[in-house]
Amino acid sequence: MKLFPIRGGIHPDYRKELTSDKAIAALPMPATLYIPLQQHIGAPAEVLVKEGDMVKKGQMIARNQGTVSASQHAPTSGRIRAVAEVTAPHPSGLPQSTIILESDGKDEWAELPEPITDPFAADAHTINERVSQSGIVGMGGAAFPSAIKLNLGEQKKLDILLLNGAECEPYLTCDDRVMREYPDAIVDGARIMAHALGTPRVIIAIEQNKPQAIEIMTKAASAFPGVEVIGVPVQYPMGSERHLVQAITGRETPARKLTADLGVVVHNVSTARAVHDAVRFGRPLVARVVTVSGGAIREPKNVLTPIGASITDLVGFCGGFAVRPESVVNGGPMMGQPLPGLDAPVVKGTSGILALTAGEINDNPTSACIRCGSCITVCPCGLSPVDMSAFIRKDKLEVAAKLGVMDCFSCGSCSYVCPSHIPLVHYFNYAKGVLNDLERERQKNERIKTLAEVRTIRIEKATEAKRAALAARKPAADSAAPGNAGEPKATTEEKANA
């Protein structure tokens, strides 16, 4: 199949060999699990349990709330210790509402929903409902509730389900391992999703630096005519949804539109496997494969981890730190988030935990920009990081916005190549945050202005009504004292209070 070139991109040092050839190992069930109510984009889930409740594995303990949300399930059986504020796996180090579950060691399954025996006979709604019930979110890192994406078939005419197995981030091999070890589950999950979406074609895109995965997946897909496996060039960030779609179809997703508008829906390979589990066995998403790697980890490997296991447990399982890490990263080195500490739990979107040494990060002091233009060359979004960061530095965020800082998806290519080691992505994240703040503030101000006006009108009306009432009363009782009659009643009340 003919592929299309994508703009820019880089070829970082991948270092996938640290973990790619080791089979997935399961983490022994930790004694305590921390399940945040929000592990996804959207509204946090609503707690269904309270302190002291006994739950079984797979039991729903928090329900999705609102349209964009996902439910949470107990990763093992045990007792709810508390619903409390616990540090989130987030660079801010801020706490969030988390269900704390103490394992009883039995790992007993709850009564699960009935498997859908023939999903291809079931209607889309049934499948979506099941996916939604199972708390499945995008497992590539963005953690967008998958059921919503599976609903797109209702609104748009779709052609292709694109399964993203590019895994372009260095170090990460969890998708690679899942593809190698569970190819049939992935293909089946993909076919179920394609059925729900109504797409005739399924394309599984895998970067060419994973030849075994390509081979195994091709074999697994060979039985199904609608399913193709395509090796895509090794080029970071090939795994970005829009770029992968461009590479496969040659079509560029317009800004502020979705790939679905081009007829393509993209899901992660691990998500497909989770869908398979949910549909065929009724199992909700309670565990995921996490790559634990980096130069500071003694025994890097891929670990099947229950959601909510603390990162300390995970690192301990991998032999602990060989050297003091410079940074511990949640996700890949390019787009991952630094962790403020190791207390935070693994969540559904955690694809990797990397403990990186200073040498691996290769962070040097920032020097002045020499306008070499490398950042422009590598930017897959066609932006001008050099100019945007200069404007942000001088607090001219509106100009940076004009230049497209909101179109940046923080892939990190520009920061990676910058010879002056300017924290370009950091600038953009800052700008995006402030611009969002401003947007929020603007919305709030508009609201407040309206509120004030509404109130003024209301009070005017009330005064008017009172005056009218008074005028009506006046002829009747024309001996009433004219001055005091209009005084608001509230004053007397107040006096009573005082």
Next chain:
Amino acid sequence: MEAYVLLFVSAALVNNVILARFLGLCSFMGVTTRIDTAVGMGLATTFVITVSSMADWAVGAYLLEPYNLWYLRTVTFIMVIAAAVQFTELTVKKVSPPLFQMLGIYLPLITTNCAVLGVAILLVEHKMNFIEATLFGFASSVGYSLVMVMMAGLRERLALADVPRLFAGPPNGFIVASLLALAFMGFSGMTA
């Protein structure tokens, strides 16, 4: 033809109004913080200079010369220029009020732009004929606009630079102008 090309190059580049003749420096330092402003000012000035140099030439040839009133040139020229600006203002307003709304602010600045008067005086000093005068006016103002836009571009860039505090603002502008003038020295001798 070649003479006209030379006249043009000489007036626009070699003896650039701003960089070699030092005319119109107020607007050069003042209205060059943004490119589109510089373009607006440049085009407005180009129009006014061209029109007023024609008018000034006519006043010179048909009023001052016959009656030997050259000593009144300063007064008459400046009034002709003021009238030309006023004329432009009214015409633009007549032609399109929205245009006027957008460009109106530049026009009053032009009356006191010494480039306009300077060009008029120069074409008298050089005893040019009508065609030369028109071309000279036009070429000079093209050179003016060119330098204005270049300067605006540079200053937009420098607004992002970490200019030392002592140099920030006007001194930096002068140094840029100095370097720009240095670059334009490369054209010297082009008309010899």
Next chain:
Amino acid sequence: MAQYKTIVKDGLWENNGVFAMLLGLCPAMAMTGTATNALGMGLATAAVMAASSMLVGMFRNQITQEVRIPVFILVVASMVTLVDLFMNAWMHELYKVLGMFIPLIVSNCLPLARLEAFAGKNSTLPSLMDGLFMGLGFTIALTMIGAVREIVGTGTLFADASLLFGPAFKVMETRLLPEDTGILMMILPPGGFLVLGLLVVGKRILDVRAGKAIQMGGAHSAA
């Protein structure tokens, strides 16, 4: 009296037309190849400023808002013409050098700005003082620029002063560097801009020493 003291101080240095307000740049560049020319130009401008400020101060009540600017221009233009005529008649050598630039005093921003800012609002005598001292401050600035450019550029100071002002000024002519050793660029256009820029920096350094805040941008602070 205090008012006049402020006028003098402002005009000569504090609020100097060139260094602080960045006005009248055209002659400040064009006529400062040598200190002598600069001095001549400065004095001519000062004369125009003093005369026109006085006139405007006198007639300020007759000038309506709408015709203000044209009248100001007219006043300056007339004064300039007078200077032009008198200089041509009685200081012909100087006129030969400054000739082309005398008419341009009209569109020098400084006289107009002072008419607008001061003379239009004050009575005759303060206006005259303001015009005169602003003009002298302008002369000082021009002469400083001219002196720096001349010394660095050609190694002389007030060369040809005797030719322009009269034989009495022969004493001012000095040579500070040997023949042909100056940095020629200084008397060429780039040097003009450079020296003005550096002198503004110099004034800032003095201001900082004196414990004052740096005046960031004269008329255009946005820069």
Next chain:
Amino acid sequence: MWIAIGSLTVMGIVLGALLGVAAKFLAVKENPLEEELKELLPGSQCGQCGYVGCSQYAAALAKGEASVTLCTPGGKATIEALAKKLGVTADTSEHEEKLPEHAFIVEDLCIGCTRCIRECSTDAIMGANKLMHTIIVDACHGCAKCVKVCPTDAIVMVPVKVTLRNWHWPKPNIEQTHAEHQAGHAH
């Protein structure tokens, strides 16, 4: 000589007439400045500026009687906008951007007097006579007028809380990174 005087005079008259025509052409019927200024103000009529409401402040501004720095709820942005509109330079250095705040009612002190409710121009306080009053944070813009009228000091201003939803990366401090690194090398 007569030609000189004559031509100059004629020119003057013509130019003056031209100007007159222009002035007539451009005449404005009213001065909309006050309206414009009013629009720049938050419009919550909080009165912290010392004037009765935003309109009065705007009127004072238009007349040049008031300083542009008086509007507290509007913050730095409003000051700058007003300054820009009026063509003055505002010294915003003293008006450091305050962190956004909202009012908060200490429940143990609230006696349900409804004074604050009447004071609030955005209906951000909910409650009734002798019943608990509560601030609706989303509707509160932090004017702090309620704080002044509360008889029991039950209302305090608290900073808007930073949560995972509104947290964002701070601006990178390059100089600091540089210094840190140097310190690192020194070890």
Next chain:
Amino acid sequence: MSITIANKSAPFAHGVSSVRKTMFLVLLALTPATLFNLYLFGWPAIMLFTVTVAACLIVEAGCLSLAGKPVMATLADCSALLTGWLLAMSLPPWAPWWLGVIGAVFAIAMAKHSFGGLGQNVFNPAMVGRTVLLISFPVAMTTWIVPYPLFSAGAPGFIDALAITFGGQMPDAVSSASALGHIKTELSRHIPVIQSMADVPGLTDMLLGYRAGSMGETSAILILAGGLFLMYKRIISWHIPLSVMGGLFVMASIFHLVDPAKFASGTFHLVSGATFLGAFFIATDYVTSPVTRTGQLIFGVGCGVLIWLIRTFAGYPEGVAFAVLLMNALTPIIDQYTRPRAFGRNRKGEPLPLEKRP
């Protein structure tokens, strides 16, 4: 277990590039040509080179300490070294020492540090230095000598060199005109180019560098090799060098075809003067050239055309420095109008229209 506070956003990986490495590679690429020229022009050239580079470093250090920036750390980025090096290469080899020093002051203090130092300047510092010298000291800056290779007969010894560089005692007999200067002078006497071309060194000599000229002008072939090395190392892309040479060559060739008596050929323009040095090492200066590929092409063609215009019509025989400065002045505007198209948007920034799908 305590780990570093998360004070920096992703990415947590970085390529091997650094400013110092980039500058170092450029210096490396310049080395062969420099060594050859130092050999060619002997001791005086070595002295001038040393003085100029040292002056640049000292001025840089002075400016840095005045600005309160770390001196040694910044000096180590090699940018001042490179500026000094390029400035030295654009001077006549036997020029007096003060030329190098004055050039260094203007290049580093005026053109670079008054804007805030590395990366903030808008004009190429080395070319500012050279241009200031050229218009200030036209005589010294246009006094060329024929090559006197080190240790060859007639070459000045160490002591003679001291006299030349520091004593200002230029031997009278050795001066010679550069090829471009010669043609220009002859043309002004109405001697056709074809005729005057007979007096300038042949193409091979021009390429190999056995001719009069500044250190950077001679030895085109070694400069070319250095440039190709930089391209191979991906320090520079082909866009600027090729478009500079292309613009110059095309203009020169067209006019040469029209009137060979008045206009020198494209090939001559390419190998003479500082074309190669300008195209590969000066116009490609990151800080002062456009950042996008399209912008670089426009910049390069502009440089090429201006070089030809200035060489052919203006007063100065060599136009590289002026052309580069003029295009530097246009760089911000070029940059603004050649920004790449953002993903999913058209050139204006509007979101792309949604195409009709088959």
Next chain:
Amino acid sequence: MKKQRTFSHGLILGAFCLGFGIVLAYSDHITVDDIKAAALQDRLNSLGQVIPASIHDNNLVDDAMVMNNQGDQEITVYRATKDGKVTGLAYEIFGVGYAGKIKLMLGIDTEGKVLGVRVLAHKETPGLGDKMEVKKTDWILKFDGLSLGNPPVEKWKVKKDGGQFDYWAGATITPRGIVNAIRNGLELFAANKEKMMDMNAPKAEPNKGGH
């Protein structure tokens, strides 16, 4: 009312114009003679440098004539007479310098021998191309006494071009332009000797030129 205001603007401005018109006209009136005298003196001064006072007893400006030179430019030829006999001529010649035209005044005697040359105006680079000014060097004085035959025509070049005239370091174009200009000036005389010496030819207006 609007109309009235329009009118009054015109009147105010008109009144000022009238006032200044009178002042200026009067000033012109009192200065015009002095300006003329200054201009005349100026001209005489420059002529005096190329025609020694000893060889004439007339006012050089009075006996001027106008003719065209080789380049079809109108030039004024000033003639020195002693006892009614022409003893010398002076006229403007033009050379092409580095930065533009160079205007010189050439004075010759009746045999075509150079009495003196002076630069009137030029745009050459100060400090480099201005060495022909008598203030700077005495280079220009070396032409005194030379004529077309002395040195021979082929030697009327700068040394660099195989002629006999010095040039100064860094600049060849300027001296070359001047040498050419002088040679052309001498050739003009050679070709138009009769016409130029004809005192009956129509005389030029003494104060023409310069406003």
Next chain:
Amino acid sequence: MKVGIAYALPQRQAWYDVEVPDGATVKDAIERSGILAQFPEIDLVQQKVGIYGKVSKLDAVLNGGDRVEIYRTITCDPKTVPRKAKAGEAASEAEG
């Protein structure tokens, strides 16, 4: 017609807009808004309701734009709560 429904706790507040038919009562609006599901602790028997700071009955008829408010009781004894200093009181009195 559109009316607002609000309930507020110190840390969590809700203020929804709901569309109700003309002539709807306070109770109708509360039920329609679903606010009871969000705050299960609301007990309409115990807690008072009102419109814009005025206590009203559950079966009061609404007008467009009204805000239905569900109140909580005060927790302190108004008699024992310390009052602001006299000066402050006077000032607020004057303002009020």
Next chain:
Amino acid sequence: MMMGGIVDSSTDYSAPALTEGIAQVVAVEGDMAWLVPESGTSCGGCSSAAACGSKGIGTVASRLEQRRFQMVNDAGLKIGERVVVGVSENAVLRASLIAYAIPLATLLVSGGMAQWAAGHDFITMGAMLVGLVFGLWLSRVRAGQMMARGELAPRFIRRASMGETCNLE
């Protein structure tokens, strides 16, 4: 995990063109409405007004005069109404091209042609005058066209809601 910072942003920052602004109707003349913009000018170029001695020209009142603009009143606007208008981003550039470059070009071209054909100063002058008038007419037409497309002048987008404020930057 990207939990923070999700705002339902209705603003496409990078999109060009139409910068919205609020204007108030100050007069209605026939089918045209006069409006005064409420935000600052887009050019910010008056910084040199003081420098050039035309300070008075740049005062608030006079600048407001000049910023009055006219718009076809299709929407039946009344005095005092506030409306949202959109202005194209690079309008100043386009506007100055239309207002000055077109007439100037026709003036020079017609003058040049007349000079080449007739070679007489008076004819040339006449031709230039004709060219200028023609160019002014042309720019009027162009301005009209572009105005119709909303590329040049502010155009009516919608009536401003009560709470709508001007977008300050």
